[in-house]
Amino acid sequence: MQIEERLRELKEKINDKVPKGITVTQVEFEGPELVIYTDDPKRFADEADLIRILARDLRKRIVVRPTILEDPEKAYNDIKEVVPETAGITDIFFDADTGEVLIEAEKPGVVIGKNGTTLRDITRHIGWTPKVVRTPPIESSTVKQVRQYLRSVNEERKQFLRTIGRRIHRDLPGKDEATKDAPKKDQWVRVTTLGCCREVGRAAFLLSTPNSKVLIDCGEKPDNAGGTPYLYVPEIHPLSQLDAVVLTHAHLDHCALIPLLYKYGYEGPVYATPPTRDLSAMLQLDYLDVIHKEDRKIPYSSNEVKTYIRHSITLNYGSVTDIAPDMKLTFHNAGHILGSAIAHFHVGDGMYNIAFTGDFNYAKSRLFNPAVNQFPRLEAIFMESTYGGSNDFQQPRLEAEGRLYETVNTVIQRGGKVIIPAFAVGRSQEVMLALEEGMRLEKIPKVKIYLDGMIREATAIHTTYPEYLNNELRNLIFREGMNPFLSECFQQVDSSELREKVISGDPCVIITTSGMLNGGPVMEYLQNLADDEKNALIFVGYQADGTYGRRIQKGWREVPMGRKGTITINLEIVTVDGFSGHSDRRQLMNFIGQIQPRPEKIFCIHGDENSTIDLASSIYKRYHIETHSPMNLETYRMV
Numbered sequence: 298m299q300i301e302e303r304l305r306e307l308k309e310k311i312n313d314k315v316p317k318g319i320t321v322t323q324v325e326f327e328g329p330e331l332v333i334y335t336d337d338p339k340r341f342a343d344e345a346d347l348i349r350i351l352a353r354d355l356r357k358r359i360v361v362r363p364t365i366l367e368d369p370e371k372a373y374n375d376i377k378e379v380v381p382e383t384a385g386i387t388d389i390f391f392d393a394d395t396g397e398v399l400i401e402a403e404k405p406g407v408v409i410g411k412n413g414t415t416l417r418d419i420t421r422h423i424g425w426t427p428k429v430v431r432t433p434p435i436e437s438s439t440v441k442q443v444r445q446y447l448r449s450v451n452e453e454r455k456q457f458l459r460t461i462g463r464r465i466h467r468d469l470p471g472k473d474e475a476t477k478d479a480p481k482k483d484q485w486v487r488v489t490t491l492g493c494c495r496e497v498g499r500a501a502f503l504l505s506t507p508n509s510k511v512l513i514d515c516g517e518k519p520d521n522a523g524g525t526p527y528l529y530v531p532e533i534h535p536l537s538q539l540d541a542v543v544l545t546h547a548h549l550d551h552c553a554l555i556p557l558l559y560k561y562g563y564e565g566p567v568y569a570t571p572p573t574r575d576l577s578a579m580l581q582l583d584y585l586d587v588i589h590k591e592d593r594k595i596p597y598s599s600n601e602v603k604t605y606i607r608h609s610i611t612l613n614y615g616s617v618t619d620i621a622p623d624m625k626l627t628f629h630n631a632g633h634i635l636g637s638a639i640a641h642f643h644v645g646d647g648m649y650n651i652a653f654t655g656d657f658n659y660a661k662s663r664l665f666n667p668a669v670n671q672f673p674r675l676e677a678i679f680m681e682s683t684y685g686g687s688n689d690f691q692q693p694r695l696e697a698e699g700r701l702y703e704t705v706n707t708v709i710q711r712g713g714k715v716i717i718p719a720f721a722v723g724r725s726q727e728v729m730l731a732l733e734e735g736m737r738l739e740k741i742p743k744v745k746i747y748l749d750g751m752i753r754e755a756t757a758i759h760t761t762y763p764e765y766l767n768n769e770l771r772n773l774i775f776r777e778g779m780n781p782f783l784s785e786c787f788q789q790v791d792s793s794e795l796r797e798k799v800i801s802g803d804p805c806v807i808i809t810t811s812g813m814l815n816g817g818p819v820m821e822y823l824q825n826l827a828d829d830e831k832n833a834l835i836f837v838g839y840q841a842d843g844t845y846g847r848r849i850q851k852g853w854r855e856v857p858m859g860r861k862g863t864i865t866i867n868l869e870i871v872t873v874d875g876f877s878g879h880s881d882r883r884q885l886m887n888f889i890g891q892i893q894p895r896p897e898k899i900f901c902i903h904g905d906e907n908s909t910i911d912l913a914s915s916i917y918k919r920y921h922i923e924t925h926s927p928m929n930l931e932t933y934r935m936v
């Protein structure tokens with residue numbers, strides 16, 4: 298059936314279900330959504346259950362938009378008129394792309410009104426679909442820029458979403474004529490490993506069927522060589538053939554090379570959660586900056602980062618979304634960093650279900666709930682194995698915090714400085730919260746905690762998406778009005794003058810990037826502070842092979858830094874386990890022990906060779922599930 302015919306048929310079905318008097322003017326696929334245009338958005342909004350029923354019956358994500366949207370200027374005034382002043386509206390963004398108006402307010406409850414009455418009132422007045430969010434306590438320039446940019450390319454994006462929408466809902470060969478082109482027995486599902494096997498980093502997996510191809514993650518290897526996944530293999534070329542790219546989370550070993558795909562001809566969407574989109578854009582731009590400063594070859598420009606943003610489609614946890622004619626994607630919380638997701642794919646009409654965990658934490662952390670391991674269906678899972686080795690046990694978090702406090706106390710008392718290298722996203726915020734509480738409860742002396750690198754901006758993005766934080770932290774911030782991120786103990790280092798002052802100044806704590814000492818401001822601190830034994834370097838995160846972090850952790854005391862000469866390490870080296878955003882060995886085993894339903898196959902990836910092999914064989918022995926520890930460039934047939 299042609300797409301036009303299909304849309305006509307859908308329109309008829311919708312017209313049958315909507316009450317008499319509501320006109321449906323047009324029905325269109327836009328990205329993964331089915332958009333219903335109507336002259337009566339007010340009546341649609343009044344029929345509280347209508348959209349839910351349509352979505353259920355048509356098995357599509359449905360958005361209703363007025364055929365004509367009210368002029369933003371006028372709509373702005375209407376909103377101000379309808380919403381009581383006590384709501385404290387701080388900003389109103391009109392996103393013509395989705396027909397949504399984002400209302401930022403200090404008291405979102407007042408904008409919504411009792412049982413949503415005020416909100417329905419707004420919709421009735423303006424046509425735009427209101428989305429209410431709480432005013433973030435720290436303004437993020439990244440979020441602002443991303444929103445502004447998306448508005449500026451509105452027309453282009455609309456066209457893109459329609460193209461993608463039609464592509465997702467295209468007819469498969471043989472669908473109407475049962476066995477002609479693709480008889481049932483020729484159905485298959487395969488996964489090709491393009492990186493991240495028996496190693497940590499350069500995540501990239503190709504999930505393919507006879508009808509579609511999806512790339513999951515596209516990261517770089519966090520060593521000094523900046524390794525890339527096997528992107529030149531014939532399986533994924535031409536890139537224009539890919540249906541979708543799915544990004545599990547914003548760390549560079551998963552997202553750094555996504556903009557590169559656009560440079561080489563990819564034109565499709567990248568699916569990610571909203572925080573992942575913003576955090577990844579921020580980290581990619583910072584990544585280009587770091588490479589530039591180090592005189593390395595820049596793989597792509599900031600233009601390609603923009604292209605990526607223009608092609609991004611955001612999905613929240615739990616929303617089941619068509620991304621190809623035979624594939625539905627659902628994101629679930631992975632507990633690893635803000636917005637991190639386990640990507641679950643429902644392939645064919647229930648033929649096969651496969652999940653990619655990305656990085657995940659099966660323990661509750663200060664910031665996030667534990668990773669989800671309950672799925673409607675599951676036949677295979679690709680799981681990370683960073684701490685999969687038989688001895689990879691981490692301290693419980695409270696013990697880890699105790700150890701951190703102890704080290705900070707000792708170093709500050711002897712007049713030294715503490716350097717904590719951390720990923721800008723994830724570890725930094727966990728450590729910030731632990732240190733802030735330590736000072737508040739007087740477990741450690743009140744000294745300045747300097748944040749250098751993208752940490753403050755990353756923190757701002759955390760406060761933009763409170764719904765992605767765990768309940769306790771959200772309550773602390775919003776109910777008790779006590780946002781630990783805003784504590785006076787933190788100070789951002791935003792100039793080289795201040796950095797010099799920090800280096801020559803009083804005892805303090807410095808949290809800075811990069812987390813594995815493969816570039817970034819931490820290198821400057823190390824160069825200046827490493828030879829003084831009063832100081833300390835505290836590792837709180839995983840150090841991958843080939844990084845300076847790993848070398849120093851292993852005990853190197855003379856570290857050659859290429860043109861920058863050799864750094865002599867006299868400062869104290871401490872490793873505090875337990876802050877990691879990854880599950881340790883015990884949690885990885887429990888994740889599988891308690892997973893619902895039990896998969897038929899498990900693939901252990903994203904860990905060094907010993908860890909993946911060890912975890913795979915232990916899971917097999919304990920749970921009698923078929924396991925693999927794949928190598929790069931292998932293809933597995935699932936069905």
Ligand SMILES: [Zn+2]
Pocket residue numbers: 546548633656
């Ligand atoms: Zn990660």
